[in-house]
Amino acid sequence: MAYDKNNPFPARLVDRRRLSSPASQKDTRHFSVSLAGSGLTYKCGDSLGVFPTNNPAAVAALLRAAGFTGDEAVTIPKDPAPIALREAWAKRVALNGPTYKFVQLLHDRATAADQKEALAARLAEADPEKKKAWLEQREFVDLFEEFPSARPSAQEVVELQRKLMPRLYSISSAPSRYPDEIHLTVAVVRYETNGRPREGVCSTYLADRARMEQPDLPIFVAESHFGLPADDNVPVIMVGPGTGVAPFRSFVMDRATRGAKGPNWLFFGDQRKEHDFLYADEWAAYLASGALTRLDTAFSRDQAAKVYVQDRMRENAAELWQWLQQGAYFYVCGDAKRMAKDVDAALHALVSEQGGMTPEAAVEWVKQFKKDGRYQRDVY
Ligand SMILES: Cc1cc2nc3c(=O)[nH]c(=O)nc-3n(C[C@H](O)[C@H](O)[C@H](O)COP(=O)(O)OP(=O)(O)OC[C@H]3O[C@@H](n4cnc5c(N)ncnc54)[C@H](O)[C@@H]3O)c2cc1C
Numbered sequence: 437m438a439y440d441k442n443n444p445f446p447a448r449l450v451d452r453r454r455l456s457s458p459a460s461q462k463d464t465r466h467f468s469v470s471l472a473g474s475g476l477t478y479k480c481g482d483s484l485g486v487f488p489t490n491n492p493a494a495v496a497a498l499l500r501a502a503g504f505t506g507d508e509a510v511t512i513p514k515d516p517a518p519i520a521l522r523e524a525w526a527k528r529v530a531l532n533g534p535t536y537k538f539v540q541l542l543h544d545r546a547t548a549a550d551q552k553e554a555l556a557a558r559l560a561e562a563d564p565e566k567k568k569a570w571l572e573q574r575e576f577v578d579l580f581e582e583f584p585s586a587r588p589s590a591q592e593v594v595e596l597q598r599k600l601m602p603r604l605y606s607i608s609s610a611p612s613r614y615p616d617e618i619h620l621t622v623a624v625v626r627y628e629t630n631g632r633p634r635e636g637v638c639s640t641y642l643a644d645r646a647r648m649e650q651p652d653l654p655i656f657v658a659e660s661h662f663g664l665p666a667d668d669n670v671p672v673i674m675v676g677p678g679t680g681v682a683p684f685r686s687f688v689m690d691r692a693t694r695g696a697k698g699p700n701w702l703f704f705g706d707q708r709k710e711h712d713f714l715y716a717d718e719w720a721a722y723l724a725s726g727a728l729t730r731l732d733t734a735f736s737r738d739q740a741a742k743v744y745v746q747d748r749m750r751e752n753a754a755e756l757w758q759w760l761q762q763g764a765y766f767y768v769c770g771d772a773k774r775m776a777k778d779v780d781a782a783l784h785a786l787v788s789e790q791g792g793m794t795p796e797a798a799v800e801w802v803k804q805f806k807k808d809g810r811y812q813r814d815v816y
């Protein structure tokens with residue numbers, strides 16, 4: 437049987453350990469998933485899709501807040517078979533991300549006059565930023581608790597909840613070394629909104645709830661455009677701060693395993709060297725064996741002023757330009773919002789300065805660089 441997104445493979449989780457130290461402000465973990473018996477294959481640069489379930493404690497809290505038993509029969513849009521609300525909330529829909537359609541439903545069902553008024557005021561808010569910010573601070577459980585007089589039916593609620601989607605993770609192992617295993621490098625998402633602790637569904641599912649050694653982790657391989665050059669002699673430059681380092685562990689492991697001759701340069705960054713230097717031992721071994729040609733690190737919180745990977749690019753601009761002139765591929769992985777934008781700006785500046793080009797010519801140079809498939813990004 438072929439396994440894919442529509443028919444995920446029930447895999448076994450065979451390793452789970454912390455990469456960041458207990459004293460880190462982050463919780464970054466390494467996971468290994470067995471592919472044995474699946475027939476699944478992967479290549480460097482691909483991602484793994486994981487179907488999570490919601491935290492049972494979150495389901496219980498929502499049932500309590502909404503006043504349901506969990507036995508209420510509901511149907512999920514596009515699936516006519518009725519299921520219990522408890523199962524729908526555990527496996528099928530997201531418990532976060534309520535929309536103003538849901539606020540409208542609460543308004544329509546509210547029986548207490550002050551709650552109806554407060555909901556009407558929220559719906560009428562004219563400032564779009566304020567309107568967005570208020571709802572972003574809230575999950576379904578908050579709204580049920582704040583407006584207890586509104587009692588929509590279980591079916592009405594489920595129809596306004598988003599489908600629980602699989603999450604993608606860049607694969608951090610190489611198939612040449614681990615044909616029957618996939619490794620992941622995951623930052624566990626925990627934060628606070630509206631004064632309450634929140635957690636990311638899938639990263640905490642992997643960290644806290646997925647069972648070890650049981651064939652019940654639903655996965656699929658998502659192919660990517662992102663990947664090593666076909667020619668093993670081509671130099672590669674990899675920029676991967678934080679969990680962005682995942683595919684580059686795969687790249688270097690693959691080239692080392694196959695004895696590829698091309699030089700490999702990694703830029704890695706994270707908060708503190710002592711607590712957040714992901715896979716430090718492996719990089720040291722690759723440097724010693726020559727599989728990794730250069731490693732430049734930027735630990736942002738080890739000194740008063742922030743230092744980021746793009747600062748290391750600037751410091752090594754002449755050599756980086758030389759590598760690019762020698763045909764190097766340039767890869768970026770990790771945070772899309774800030775890091776990838778800033779690295780892109782640093783690359784443009786470097787091309788302009790080192791290549792003696794106007795900023796406009798540098799833009800054209802980078803465009804062509806991308807078109808040639810030599811500038812690849814896997815950002816999220
Ligand atoms: C191609 C690709 C590759 C990826 N590779 C990796 C990888 O290698 N490693 C990795 O760790 N992740 C990776 N990701 C991200 C991953 O898919 C998930 O998005 C991530 O694990 C969060 O999922 P979650 O279910 O735990 O959190 P969710 O339940 O999806 O919650 C995340 C949401 O919580 C909110 N949120 C998060 N932090 C805060 C905050 N501080 N304040 C307010 N709101 C906040 C935001 O709305 C955010 O979208 C990748 C994503 C893609 C698309």
Ligand SMILES: NC(=O)c1ccc[n+]([C@@H]2O[C@H](COP(=O)([O-])OP(=O)(O)OC[C@H]3O[C@@H](n4cnc5c(N)ncnc54)[C@H](OP(=O)(O)O)[C@@H]3O)[C@@H](O)[C@H]2O)c1
Nearest residue numbers: 623625677678679680705706707736744771774775778816
């Ligand atoms: N799209 C998203 O919502 C998204 C994407 C990626 C990560 N995250 C969140 O961040 C957490 C950890 O992610 P992660 O481990 O992949 O990495 P990360 O925490 O985003 O960052 C790793 C390193 O990059 C630094 N950094 C911050 N801004 C930067 C910039 N503009 N340019 C270059 N480097 C920059 C960080 O420094 P400082 O922190 O010291 O500034 C840190 O040293 C997760 O909990 C995740 O939720 C969210």
